[in-house]
Amino acid sequence: MWKDEILEEIYRIREEHAKAFNYDLQTICDDLRQKQAVSNRQIISQPLKQPSPRHSKSLHPTS
Secondary structure, eight states: OOOOHHHHHHHHHHHHHHHHTTTOHHHHHHHHHHHHHTSOOOOOOOOOOOOOGGGGSOSSOOO
16 A cells, blocks of 8 residues: 655644644644744634525435
8 A cells, every 4th residue: 555655744733733732622722722822933824615595505416
């Protein structure tokens, strides 16, 4: 089976980070937000796009 070395490294780093905070999602997010705040990088965020009504219908008709 083929493995992507870059993804494997990302998964390992993510696991180590989560383990360092006892897998507490709130604490993990707080840490990431703190790192983001001191990174001096420009943060760009966009509002989520709402799905259009035509996308809410099933792609496969049931009849």
